[in-house]
Amino acid sequence: MCDKPLRNISVLLVEDNEMNTLLASAILSRTGANIAEAGNGKEAIELLRQKPFDIILMDLHLPVMNGLDTTKYIRKELKLDVPIIAITANIINDEENRCLEAGMNAFISKPYTEKNLVEKISYVHHIAESKKADQPVSPPLEEGLFNLNTLNVVTQGNTELMRTMLHAFINQASVSIYALKTAFKEKNFIEIHAAAHSIKPNIDTLEITSLKTIIRQIEVLAGQEKDIEELGYLIAMLESVLTKVVVQLKLQENI
CATH class of the missing domain: 3.40.50.2300 (Response regulator)
Incomplete structure (x- = not known):
């Protein structure tokens, strides 16, 4: 610092x-x-x-x-x-x-x-x-993109189960980002809300601190059907961080 x-x-x-x-x-x-x-x-x-x-x-x-x-x-x-x-x-x-x-x-x-x-x-x-x-957003990240403590407790040393769950997270992240970007282009607030709601528990489970508030802001704004510009910025930040998380997971866990 x-x-x-x-x-x-x-x-x-x-x-x-x-x-x-x-x-x-x-x-x-x-x-x-x-x-x-x-x-x-x-x-x-x-x-x-x-x-x-x-x-x-x-x-x-x-x-x-x-x-x-x-x-x-x-x-x-x-x-x-x-x-x-x-x-x-x-x-x-x-x-x-x-x-x-x-x-x-x-x-x-x-x-x-x-x-x-x-x-x-x-x-x-x-x-x-x-x-x-009006620049593309690449948010500064807090130290440690994610934390696997919760998954370690759940998997109790079962490395195969851990890999399976991380695979599921990576797949869900890709699906959710695609759904969010598609819904945003179509200004479909219902689908934006659904996609955000779907990925939120996964973000909490991996303790991706920098996204916990962002994903809830997306969910709330979409539910209120307002401020499409703000939603665009938030979705861009979400994609930026999730991409980094996926890359680091693949390297760290050799997925």
Whole structure:
């Protein structure tokens, strides 16, 4: 990691817990970000009316106006597409879906490390900048494309079963990418949703961290039948990462 990986990135930190604010601010300052702080959603909205930010770090449980309502206001009333990263102590699937539906872009769980926070901000900022420049997206990947721990537990040392399951993943990845790209060209939201829903458990099983939020964003947007351009970017990122995963699996497992 370079000395100032977040140099000149402006971050609005929306957090009401003083210790959490001090921790995040220390990390952001040390890594070069320009920081503004808000203690609740209403304060955040006032700051956003005054100046633009590159990234918003938004705690979900805020006084006066919570993180979800604040995000909805930013999207619908202020009409801003600034990336919003949800900060939460423990996110479950239902809450994750509500965050995505409100317009959030990614999640980070407390407690987080400096490495976690910097990687998440860099990742989300990279996507936003790629979209602005209308360039093909090749997202930066977190260390370790995937993790076979879950499959190791399931297969219990049975190498043949492991190879069979990885073959199935590779085949499913190819089928899902083709289905997603075809459905996207046809603007068929139902098929996009179905293809995303089909590959999601496999992404979770292989613990492909960089895709867990992306595949859920695809599923939510397709279910809402909106923002076809955003879906295109997300599908391109999904294809890019899955291609790398498949290549590495074939090399690592000699498939």
